Amino acid sequence: MSTTGVASTEAPTDSPAPYRWRWAALFVILAAEVMDLIDAVVTNIAGPSMRADLGGNASTLQWLAAAYTLSMAVGLVTGGRLGDIHGRRRMFLVGAAGFTLGSLLCGVSVSPEMLIAARVVQGLFGAVMLPQGLGMIKEMFPPQESQKAFGLFGPVMGLSAVCGPILAGWLVDADYFGTGWRMIFLINLPLGAAAFLGALRYLPRGRSGEKPRLDIPGMLLVSLAALLIIFPLVQGREYDWPVWTFLMMGASLIAFVAFGAYESRRSRTGRDPLVVPGLFRKRGFSGGMTLGLVFFSTMQGFMLVFNLYTQLGLGYSPLRAGLVMVPWSGGMIVGFGIAQGVARFGRTVLQAGALVMAVGVFGVWLTLDMVGSGVGPWQLLPSLLVTGIGMGLLMAPFFDIVLASVEQHETGSASGTMTAMQQLGGAFGVAILGTAFFGLLGGGVASAVDHHAPELRRQLTAAHLAPAAQQRVVADLRTCASDRAVAKDPAATPASCTRLEKHTRSAVTSPQDGARVPAALRATASSAFRTGFGTVMKTVLWIVDGMLVLTFLLSFLLPRHARPEGAAGH
Incomplete structure (x- = not known):
């Protein structure tokens, strides 16, 4: 058996010694993952600052993230195959150098078009760099260590997803050397240089052999x-x-x-x-691809809607919203540690993680239901911690189980396909849960205004508004609040809000009432926002839990243990 843990009739019976620098090499690979995961989310936080500096319209903000995601997803399968052809170490170095260059171009961009083009460069070279990591881990680590190595991806992904917004908010606010938002890309220069030099020193050189041709x-x-x-x-x-x-x-x-x-x-x-067709005839790989698509959709979708809820619904700053998710990341580290201790249970660990994560998400729902719109970070801590523990348990054995049955010559193709599946799953999750969230939000906020309407009418009566004027103002507030909640450009004022302001001015009869009525409308809108966002968030959490139950059921497609096919006797 080879060090990759793949059974082969031509392999010697004695495994060669594991690669000496495998743990140092693992941290180089994880550093590349961190750069990718952070750069995928930073524009969500820094986007408004970029737009204010460079100009552009509302769609510019969408494209700052979309250009990266699209170019990454399009190039991943090819990037994995390039590692088979030219060597994984060489292509990792090319990808790291190109990604760092793309980051420099982002940091010195002078127009929205240049910044978007630089994000495409980042994504394309990231697609060359990232798939090589999974293949090299499979080469470097013996079977008894591979789950621990692959399991580190879960905590690293979670920490990066949580720390990315915190880091972006901090760097933009700190404005080091007057760079503002540019520092979120310029910080990649020392990180990229360290990854490149670390790769030169610690990554293994590919084995010589017959090289496939690029398809x-x-x-x-x-x-x-x-x-x-x-x-x-x-x-x-x-x-x-x-x-x-x-x-x-x-x-x-x-x-x-x-x-x-x-x-x-x-x-x-x-x-x-380009993609070895036999991969999809392997139970571990095809089942893992299906499960991974659902799970990464769930994870990315949950993170999106929860951040929307805390920032838009609860009014948290980006930094505070990121800090709320720290228990989630801490829980993932705990879950990873537990998974290492019970690794012998194989697939059962992954299944337990899906169920524990579902319990944690239900805990978030229960917290929102019991506390209401006044919920705070400390009240969310226990359920987010449990959610993170479940995710750590699920992620720890995932890659090892899926790649265990992949043969050496299929590794690059499999790694690129799996990484592309993560990107596709993330896009699915954002689209499905983001669409559900905003689709429900307008009605949720409008219903919340209806709930607060009796108290608002009492205040409008005290401000001497006639019943007909009250009806018109309340109806306008309902429409305005709903439109503002789902507005694609938060800086723009919906036409319904302009109409509300006009009708309010015409309805008041004295300067004193002219101050009291807008104050009552603002208070009602604020309460309705918090209530409506909370109601919609609880609905979406049921969808998230349903997706986790589906993840649990799909896990039965995987082998019981992370071992090569045909190795039942081990």
Whole structure:
């Protein structure tokens, strides 16, 4: 058996010694993951500052994130295969250098177009860098250590997702050397240089052997298919889900089918495919891809809606919203530690993690239901901690179980496909739960205004507004609050709010009432926002729990243990 843990009839019976610098190399690989995960979220926090400095419209903010996600997703499968062809260490170095250069271009951008183009450069080189890590871990670590190595991805992903917004908010506010938002990209220069130098020193050189040829038609087909599905998922809500978004997703399915047929035909004729068709005949890999798609959708979607709730619904600053999620990250580290101690239970650990995470999400729902709109960080701490523990338990064995049955020559293709699945899952989660959240939000806030309407009418009566004027003002407030809650550009004033202001001025009969009525409307709108956001958040949490139950059920597609196929006797 080789150090990759893959059974082979040609392998010697004695495993060679594990790679000496494998743990140092692991931290170099994790450093690259951290750069990617942080850069994927920082523009959500720093976007308004970027727009204020460089200009642009509301869609500019969408494209700062979408350009990175799209280019990353389109290039990942090809990036993984390039590691098979040219060596994973070499392609990691190319990706790290290019990603660092892209970060420099972001930091010195002088226009929105230049910044978006630089984000594309980051995404493309990130797609070359990231898939190499999973393959090298599988090469470097013996089977008894591989779960611990793969399991570190869970806590690192969680910490990066939580610390990214905190770091971005801090760097923008600190304005070091007058750089403002630019520092969130310039900080990648020393990080990227450290990753590059660490890779030169510690990453293993690839084994010599027959190199596959790059499948150019397959690369174009899968890139087109990825673009057709990711673009409408990322941009659909921005354009209110027009017909063309659904047509693009349908065309994506056709392109993926064509890609699969082409890859199978290419493999049958003895040529090297971009994605090895045999991967999807392996129970561990195909089941893991399905489970991972659902799980990463759940994780990214939950993080999105929870951050929207804390910042928009509860009025937290970006820094405070990030700090609220610290127990979640701490819980993941605890869950990872527990998973190492019970690793012998294999798939059961992953299943327990899905159930514990579902219990934690239900705890968040219960907290919101009991405390209401006055909920604070300390009240959310226990349930977020449990949620994090569940996620740590789930993530620790995931990669090891999925990649255990992948053979050496399939590793690059499998790693790129799995990393692309993470990106696709994240886009699905943001699209599904983000759309559900905003789809329910307008009605939720409007219903909350109705709930507060009797008290508002009492205050309007005290301010001497006639009943007909009260009815008109309350109706306008209902529409204004709903429109403001779902506005794509928070800085813009909805037409309904302008109409509310006009009707309010015409309804008041004295200067004193002119001050009392707007104050009552602001107080009612604020209370309705908090109540409405809380109601919608509780509904979305039920969807999240349903997705976690589906994750649990899909886990039965995986092998019971992270071991090579045919190694039952071990």
